[in-house]
Amino acid sequence: MIELRQLCRDFLVGDQTVHALDHLDLNIDKGEYLSVMGPSGSGKSTLLNMLGLLDKPSAGEYLLNGTATSGLKEEQRASLRGGHIGFVFQSYHLIPRLNARENIELPLVLAGVAPKLRQPRVDELLARLDLVDRAEHIPNQLSGGQRQRVAIGRAIVMEPDLLLADEPTGNLDSKSGLEVVTLLEELNAGGITLLVVTHDENMGARARRRLHMIDGAISRDWQTDSAESKSILTAKPPTGKPLTQKTDGKAPGEF
Amino acid sequence: MRFGDLLAFNFKAIRRQRARSIMLLIAIAIGVLAINLLTGIGEGGKQFVLGEFDILGKNVLIMVPGKKETTGGIPPLTGETTRDLSLRDAEAILRLPNVSAVAPLIPGKIEISHGSLSREAFTIGTNRAFFPMRKLELAQGSILPEVPMDQAVSVCVIGSKLRRELFGSRPALGQWLRAGDSRFRVIGILKDRGQGMSLDMNDAIMIPVASAQSLFNTEGLFRIFIELRGLQELDKSRQRITDLLKNRHDGEEDVTIITQDSLLSAFANILDTMTLTVAGIAAISMLVAGILIMNVSLIAVSQRTSEIGLLKALGLPARTVRLIFLTEAMMMAAGGALVGLVISQVLLFMARQTYPSVPFATPSWAMLGSITVAMFTALIFSAIPARRAANMVPVDALLDKTAG
Known part of the structure; x- marks a missing residue:
């Protein structure tokens, strides 16, 4: 479903070029559940932005469902985002003037879906997300967990193939966090491809496939169910920098 | 969306x-x-x-003595020598086929008095046709009588304000006014029309044109209002009037005809x-x-x-x-x-x-x-x-x- 070929993303900081993604290769199959971990600045969020078509690579190719995205116009990228990709952000990114129902409904509104067709879909999601009695509340009147549930509702209302979550539990207490994770996993069980960027070891460990990133490259990529770590440390090291161990001193995959 | x-x-x-x-x-x-x-x-x-x-209708032409035209040369230093418009001219115009009425006009200011009260009033020498042409309505009495234009009659119609000034609450109809050396009997009083920008008819006195000629000691008319039967052939009628006046004035085209429209x-x-x-x-x-x-x-x-x-x-x-x-x-x-x-x-x-x-x-x-x-x-x-x-x-x- 997703294929990254030698994907690069460079940023200019001052007069220095920083390689946020460094010749990255990655294949993700439909229905997979991945977590991406790694120290700050390792390129996790940049990877997520690339996968979400929010940012353009400096080099390399990104194929989404077989379509090469590098040659696409901005309008086409927007249309792919709207139809195939859902986002869940750490800071929710809800529109403060819209209530829970309207925030969930927003992608349908933007896509020009008729109100008659929107209503049942949103009602269904509100029920599923346990937000029925919160439907008319604006984000300020909701708890963190409720806000994130609204954000998830908004992310899946268009029935995307791919759900990208950037630190979805980062602002939540452990109970709400667990609720949100469980919800995301239920969605994955329903067939949606789920990729979670997280600092939370526990959350990362729940994914069936785990990626560990360092300095813009994937340092480890392994399946947890088989508990067999597929080290790619032997792959070409990132340009200009030696490979380093994880900052907390643990070996990748060891918690 | x-x-x-x-x-x-x-x-x-x-x-x-x-x-x-x-x-x-x-x-x-x-x-x-x-x-x-x-x-x-x-x-x-x-x-x-x-x-x-716009008080005058579209079918009313205004004739002014003298010909206004730009020749491009130096204007005569002595000023224009114009031939007066006479009552004969007005009568001749009235005989034209498409003309339904003419109203001559001699304006002036004169001291009007009644009893001990006197006041300088705007005086208009004209005829019966002037009233419908200017859409003047009466509050009381009647308009100027139907007499030949050259016949002086000692009657007048006065504006509502003048009536108030001279008569107060007393009846004015049938009373005599003194204007200069003449006396006029009030036969009609105009309806109050509110303050206007042009002639304030409320403060005016209207007398037969022949009476005005003797009162102001003048023969020439200031204006002739000509009412046409219809708007058709306006230009033709206008030309006919011009030709008539040219004939009467020894072949000299010395009048100007203004239409209400051009003015407006x-x-x-x-x-x-x-x-x-x-x-x-x-x-x-x-x-x-x-x-x-x-x-x-x-x-x-x-x-x-x-x-x-x-x-x-x-x-x-x-x-x-x-x-x-x-x-x-x-x-x-x-x-x-x-x-x-x-x-x-x-x-x-x-x-x-x-x-x-x-x-x-x-x-x-x-x-x-x-x-x-x-x-x-x-x-x-x-x-x-x-x-x-x-x-x-x-x-x-x-x-x-x-x-x-």
């Missing part, structure tokens, strides 16, 4: 940013108010002035230009509103950066992002225009109540124009902020932490 959804989405944004929206609304409203109010006053003034001159259109042109100028000046206030729209919209775009990032992440194309900001500005402009329009109409209504004789009313071109200008201003001045929003890179916009 459906149009209804777009409007609803914008409406919520406008409501949320209340202070900003009210500021823009006021700016636009002032611009629209200024245009509508000023053109309303201008148009009212124009209609008032034209109304004053000249006035209308001047007054229209004035109204347009005023509207133009008012439109400058719209420019100020436009600059305000641009600044406030730029601030709004930067405040809503995160939201723009989100909308783009949710698949909204750049052109729709632009459309959102453009329509939002236009909705506020429409709201402001409506407020300005309503206030201007209320003010003009109040003006009409205060000065009933002046028909203050915004012309429809100004109403439509002011709304169009307001919308265009919003469109043009929100174009840059809208473009900035549309061109935002979604990932950068999302990183903005000011909202969420």
Whole structure:
């Protein structure tokens, strides 16, 4: 479903070029559940932005469902985002003037879906997300967990193939966090491809496939169910920098 | 995005940013108010002035002694030597086939007295035909009698104000007035017509033209009003009259015939230009509103950066992002225009109540124009902020932490 070929993303900081993604290769199959971990600045969020078509690579190719995205116009990228990709952000990114129902409904509104067709879909999601009695509340009147549930509702209302979550539990207490994770996993069980960027070891460990990133490259990529770590440390090291161990001193995959 | 959804989405944004929206609304409203109010006053003034001159019907020609034409040479230093218009001329014109009536006019000012009261009054020597031509209505009595034009009769019709001044609450009909060396019996009193700009008939006294000739010791007529039977063949009738006068005046074309229309259109042109100028000046206030729209919209775009990032992440194309900001500005402009329009109409209504004789009313071109200008201003001045929003890179916009 997703294929990254030698994907690069460079940023200019001052007069220095920083390689946020460094010749990255990655294949993700439909229905997979991945977590991406790694120290700050390792390129996790940049990877997520690339996968979400929010940012353009400096080099390399990104194929989404077989379509090469590098040659696409901005309008086409927007249309792919709207139809195939859902986002869940750490800071929710809800529109403060819209209530829970309207925030969930927003992608349908933007896509020009008729109100008659929107209503049942949103009602269904509100029920599923346990937000029925919160439907008319604006984000300020909701708890963190409720806000994130609204954000998830908004992310899946268009029935995307791919759900990208950037630190979805980062602002939540452990109970709400667990609720949100469980919800995301239920969605994955329903067939949606789920990729979670997280600092939370526990959350990362729940994914069936785990990626560990360092300095813009994937340092480890392994399946947890088989508990067999597929080290790619032997792959070409990132340009200009030696490979380093994880900052907390643990070996990748060891918690 | 459906149009209804777009409007609803914008409406919520406008409501949320209340202070900003009210500021823009006021700016636009002032611009629209200024245009509508000023053109309303201008148009009212124009209609008032034209109304004053429009008392004569379209089928009435005005004949003036002397020929006004530009020859390009040095004007004669001695002034124009013109032949007078005589009562014979007027009678001859009346005999023309398409002429239904003529009213000669000799104006002057003379001391009018009754008993111990006296007053200098505007005196008009004319005939019976003058009354319907100038649409003069009587409150009491009758108009001047049907007599040959050269026959002096000692009767007069007076204006309502003159009647009040000379007779107070006593009856005036049938009383005698002294005017210079002559005496006139009051046979009619005009209806009060309110203060006008042209001749104030309320303060006038009308006597037969032959009486005026002897009173003012003059033969020549100041004007001859000629009423035609219809508007058809206006030019032909006009030519016929000119030819007749030329014949009578030894082959010399020494009269000028003015139509009411040409007079009015000249006035209308001047007054229209004035109204347009005023509207133009008012439109400058719209420019100020436009600059305000641009600044406030730029601030709004930067405040809503995160939201723009989100909308783009949710698949909204750049052109729709632009459309959102453009329509939002236009909705506020429409709201402001409506407020300005309503206030201007209320003010003009109040003006009409205060000065009933002046028909203050915004012309429809100004109403439509002011709304169009307001919308265009919003469109043009929100174009840059809208473009900035549309061109935002979604990932950068999302990183903005000011909202969420």
